[in-house]
Amino acid sequence: MDFIASPYFPVLLAFLVNAAMMTVVSGMALVLGPKKPTKTKLEPYECGIPSKDSARTRIAAKYYLTAILFILFDIETVFLYLWAISFDKLGWFGVTEAGLFVATLLVGYVYIIKRDALRWE
Amino acid sequence: MTTFVFAFLGILALFLGVFLITRRNPVAAAMLLISDFVILAVLYGLLDAHFAAAAQVIVYAGAIMVVFVFLIMMLNIPNEQIRFTRVTNIEWLLAFVGIVAAVIVAQASSLGWLQTAFPNAARILPNAPSENTRNVAALMFTDYLWSFELVGFLIIAAMIGAVVIAKQGRKH
Amino acid sequence: MTETNMPIIVQTIATVLKIFVLLGIALQVAPIMTWIERRQMAVTQRRLGPNRVGILPKLFNNWGFFGLGQPLADAVKLLFKEDFFPEGVHKTFYFLAPVIISTTAMMCTMGIPFGHSVVVFGQYIDLRPVSLDVGFLFLFAMSALGVYGVALAGWASNSKYPLLGGLRSSAQMISYEISMGLALIPPVLIFGTFDLQKIIALQAQGFWGIFYAPVSFLIFTVTMFAETNRLPFDLAEGESELVAGFLTEYGGMRWSQFFLGEYTMMFTLSALSTCLFLGGYELPFVTHEMLLSFVQKLTTLDVAFAQWIVVLINLGVLILKSAFFLLLFAQVRFTLPRFRYDQLMRLGWKVLLPIALANVVVTAIVLGFIRF
Amino acid sequence: MSLPELGLLFSVLLFLIGLFAVMFRSNILFQMMGIELLLNAANLAFVSASKMVGNLDGQVVVFFVMTIAACEAAVGLALVVALYRERSTTETDDLTLLRG
Secondary structure: OHHHHOOHHHHHHHHHHHHHHHHHHHHHHHHHOOOOOOHHHHOOOOOOOOOOOOOOOOOOHHHHHHHHHHHHHHHHHHHHHHHHHOHHHHHHHHHHHHHHHHHHHHHHHHHHHHOOOOOOO | OHHHHHHHHHHHHHHHHHHHHOOOOHHHHHHHHHHHHHHHHHHHHHOOOHHHHHHHHHHHHHHHHHHHHHHHHHHOOOHHHOOOEOOOOHHHHHHHHHHHHHHHHHHHHHHHHHHHHOOOOOOOOOOOHHHHHHHHHHHHHHHOHHHHHHHHHHHHHHHHHHHHHHHOOOOO | OOOOOOOHHHHHHHHHHHHHHHHHHHHHHHHHHHHHHHHHHHHHOOOOOOOOOOOOOOOOOOOOHHHOHHHHHHHHHHHHOOOOOOOOOOHHHHHHHHHHHHHHHHHHHOOOOOOOEEEEOOEEEEOOOOOOOOOOHHHHHHHHHOHHHHHHHHHHOOOHHHHHHHHHHHHHHHHHHHHHHHHOHHHHHHHOOOOHHHHHHHHHHOOOHHHHOHHHHHHHHHHHHHHOOOOOOOOOOOOOOOOOHHHOOOOHHHHHHHHHHHHHHHHHHHHHHHHHHOOOOOOOOOOHHHHHHHHHHHHOOOHHHHHHHHHHHHHHHHHHHHHHHHHHHHHHHHHOOOOOHHHHHHHHHHHHHHHHHHHHHHHHHHHHHHHO | OOHHHHHHHHHHHHHHHHHHHHHHEOEHHHHHHHHHHHHHHHHHHHHHHHHHHOOOHHHHHHHHHHHHHHHHHHHHHHHHHHHHHHHOOOEHHHOOHHHO
16 A cells, blocks of 8 residues: 555556546547548548658658757756756856866757758758 | 556566567557656656656657657658568577576576675665655766766767768768 | 655545546646637637537527637537548557647646645645656656657658658657756756745745746747747648648547647646746745635634635636736737748757757856855 | 565566567667667666665666667667668668678
């Protein structure tokens, strides 16, 4: 019975309740709605142009490059949160540490801007 | 009760792991891996590593797997091209079974040693969950100071590496 | 949140009730917001907006209830609309995508405190379903998972337009997630904790968070729009863009499920911004104890009943303050033109990110001088 | 079986699953997912040992392992795309050109 006192009981309970409710809500129309599948209705929507090749397209570097840079800046955010929470305990020593950390990452950021990696045109 | 929930989630994570490495469709495997990471985050929480749990969801499930999903969506790999497994030569399989046996034996015998080697050198392990993050941070910024700065350099190296590889071969 | 070790039953029931209170609020936001937006869009365009849908016309002699029946009618229509899987669609992920978006949005709502605390059968119950050591980072983690719903919706729809739409809007969401994360660091520096209840208590005594970290408030408000794919960051389903973005192949209840998730996320981010910057569920300069004693004197009830009135007041204050942001969402939607995709990404990466980083550094240095 | 010992057991099994993926899946994406599983097994072992032994060093190292996993995934996946652009395949069996 001690699991109920642990802070993760509400998390799991809330997840079960939400997941069940959302699945029911989005699945209800399947149960209640009429079933009349016609050929045209099932075709993927192409603004009326018959769809040529399979849906998947070629690679564009900018999308996955954004995701990669997102990981690296996300790690920075997590470490800065760690520093922010113990800001009072660490004092000026902590501020210089975090300043060094942000400075190193700023160099990387400037490199990205100079190298024009995130050109979106 | 907590041990039961921990065991249940652990076994669920293992089943998801086994299920995901035997998938043919990489997006299905990525989704299973994401749910695996979230279950592991709850396991960390039950082991009183609260900030590690949050960081696990934010970094692993929320950032690294996004690149996997983007890649799989864009690489446009037809499913039939993905062969199932490559258990061709038996030596590999025997090597793997050998590793499995060795690891399990080592783990079983090392449990006792782990407890004796570190007789509860409790630096800061509060049981009050509300102080976990603060103490982890305090410990990291004092004792592991140099590792923290090196993390910055590691991230820069990855950043520059990724940009160079992505921009390579930009002839047109 | 020192919960005394008390009979488990009261605690579980309290947790379940807390979850359903916030779930109820979140589920109400979507229909009401659709009504507000359609009426407000009508007013800004000098027309009437929905005012026909009434109930029992003979009884109320065709009174249109100012169109309040419209969201109800939409909901019923969506429930009975035919729901099918288009050809070639990857069934499980086509079904899973809206569920992921709305479930993660609902899970985000679980972190918002809607009241101080209630003492029931001698047990102290903290009015917040999920009270973790990492506080509002739980919301940040759950919103990070929302990206997969969009990406999956794009991929599962098996045609070019949704795939590109899904990629573009998830790339947009993750770009603005960094700025959102960095924007929330100064409040942690100032208040020194992740715990929203403690932050609200500090704000009740002193000034609101917005005066301490105004730049963070601005950045967070901008990222709120981008995180929920709202105008002016409306690229996903903008009319002039890729057909309907990742929503092309969806229809009926599943299509509205995406918007349920979107509106819930809007409410959650507004409530989080309220808790961090506008003093959460507390009235300005009125701490929980003052309010309790004031209500007791006013209604001459003892503590056990007065506290429930206080909870209602707190809930009302939180909803009112979040409503300010929701109306801001709606009003911006009818005034600002839509960003082009490259402008949008340039703003996210090259403008917001440096400002957020600079804001963190400046706050740290200023606080350093004040405190040490 | 106390909680940390259970955690160590699960981390060992998770490690073996990841190892199987790395050794026996021919697609490079599945191998990288296997590597992510290996790193997560290490994280779980760190957290369980930290709880068992009683100090927080294990939890601090978890963040460093996470950074390494993030950087490895970032550069590794950029390489996979460059590879796909050259050979238009992600099957490691097809990449036998180095043998000449």
